[in-house]
Amino acid sequence: MFLRHLECTACGLRHDWNQLQNLCTACAKPLFAHYDLTGVGRDLSPEILAGRPAKSLWRYREVLPLPGEAEPVSLGEGGTPLLRAPRFGELVGLANLWIKDEGQNPTQSFKARGMAVAVSMARYLGATKLAVPSAGNAGSALAAYAARAGLEAHVFMPNDTPKANVIECRETGAHVTLVDGLITDCGAEIARRKEKEGWFDVSTLKEPYRLEGKKTLGYEIAEQLSWELPEVILYPTGGGTGLIGMWKAFDEMESLGWIGTKRPRMFSIQASGCAPIVRAFEAGATSAGEFPNAHTRASGLRVPKAVGDFLILKILHASRGGAVAVEDDEMIRATREVGGAEGLFVAPEGAACFVALRRLAAAGRIEPDERVVIFNTGSGIKYPECYGGA
């Protein structure tokens, strides 16, 4: 294993990797995992990767945290297809559009990546009871991976979370608590009770290894595009873990000499009813205040305050990207358009990116022949309430 230590993203303080950690003990900001990349580079290369089977994120084991003797907790996460989207591309005037279809993960969302790695590490480090506040899909993923690991899962979700997520959590053995409030209220409830209950808090970015699982999105698209990153990435942003993770992966791959210095323009897509990052980006701010009265049917985007706000904003600025807010009815309408054009039933969070794409292309902020990757982070099948069912 090449993981060496954890380091605070704000104050730089080092923390041991080999005990359970949450936020920085000095300043309460997220911790990043640091690797001996020189060592990784001796054992792993694009050529070696090419000879490994696809269909699991554990093919990037050298840049993941779990010690070699430990068996990952796995349900077949990662290795999702990067699909060309010629018909939707034509509708919006783009010749080189791709969709990373994360709806094909276990529990039908990209949350499986983060939870596979976080639960593997939590079990290795001795945790027995895991707790998470969730907009829906993170809870489903934790429930599944905790069950697989033989650990307890305690999932706290707003009481209007999509029913499919609530049912899925219960049927995979989690203790589910519905909270009359938002995901931030769910997080506060866990914080109040975790010490007494003996829970390890796996809230996104308050635990360092979900990010490591999500960063494999970055390794995968690089590998799937023959180690040449796209010009533009659109990512539906709640807590922003995938966006931050991909950016970390790009830096690691550059250190490894697998890619150059060129980076995609990164765009955070949010819902108009909950757009803290869009508001902060437009104001030129380096952190985002809590978005008041947060509401959107794209439950994964209903995150009024993200712990990693300053990291997301730094990436949007550094990449010369941006942030776009989309109305709920636009994303719901776009779902059928994408479905009819490309054969994918996307989650409303993913659909939001297609609305934003059309707007960015029409405004000339994306050139017709630029290579664009859209992240469809989950499957629409989990959201019957949004699509006239249930």
Ligand SMILES: Cc1ncc(COP(=O)(O)O)c(C=O)c1O
């Ligand atoms: C389908 C879907 N897309 C996007 C997001 C937002 O992800 P992140 O918190 O990494 O920004 C979520 C989070 O719950 C989600 O479930």
Ligand SMILES: [Zn+2]
């Ligand atoms: Zn710190």
